[in-house]
Amino acid sequence: VWEVNVMENTVYIRMRNRIQANPDQPVFLKDVAQIIADETVISRLEKLKIYQITKEDKNMIVIDVMKIISFMKEAYGNIEVQTIGPAQTVIEVIYKKRGVSFPLFVLIWFLLFFGSALAIMNFHEDVSMQSVQQRIYTILTGKEVKKPLLFQIPYSIGLGLGMILFFNHIFKKRINEEPSPLEMEMFNYQQNIDQYVIMYENKENINKLHDY
């Protein structure tokens, strides 16, 4: 009888990695965690209010699992909480979706356009691309030319094609589920931000020495 009782009172929670929320939105337990519990408690647990997003919050909030457990213990003294997975949830507060204005977009576009044009020209000068191409021309044909355009124009087109090939899936069929390098880079960047926020926004993670 005792063992059955224990089973009934065990609650399993798994914190979600990151969630998005609106400003001024109340955050409930079901928003930040997956819960497995007995039917009698689960509906009430899901509606347990964890946090109220206010104007003072910036756009990242970290909810630690310890805080969740203390809330749950407060609400139900006799439950046993088992946690699985991440120890905290990062809440990203989404303020009004700011679309980028068209002139700004055009500006960025030309910034990247001329920037990469200049970069490739500097690269070519740096590695003496022209003289290498002239020598390749001479080796293959036995003739000397100043501008081996027959090599250089296909080269320039191939340059762009190679970049597209690297970034994107020209073979749109998606042979496998692997992400593209760009998607990986976006993911790593987001992951780093989250790691940073988890460390520094979550006061519980840092225990500074007090200066007396």
Place this chain on the structure above:
Amino acid sequence: MIIKILIVIFIGFAGGLTVGAGFVAFLVVLGIIPRLTQLSNTVNKIHSYEWAVVIGAVTGALATLRDPSFSLSPLFLIPLGFTGGIFIGMLAAALTEVLNVFPILAKRVGVHEKMIPLLMAIVIGKIFGSLFQWIYFVDR
């Protein structure tokens, strides 16, 4: 005399070893071969690709050192230039400096939906810069 020759051979060999290892390390860091196998779904052919790189590097080394002459038609330069361009293009795309720009643009400037046009800006910029250099810039 023999000693001198042996020392020169040794130094040349050592230099080649270092440059070859460095070249392969460079390719490995940029991850072009894995990307190509991922695109073409030919992971099992990876050893042939290794040999392609090695033979290509040795051929290039021989060509620059020995200056052979083949008297072929200039048309052979077209596929050579094209494939060489694709390779350099992949190198340029793989450089992390290029890749790192995008997450920051997306997060900071908020151009999440316009990633493809901005990617094309870089691609077209490279093509334009390259053509401009070969056709016009080198004469100035």
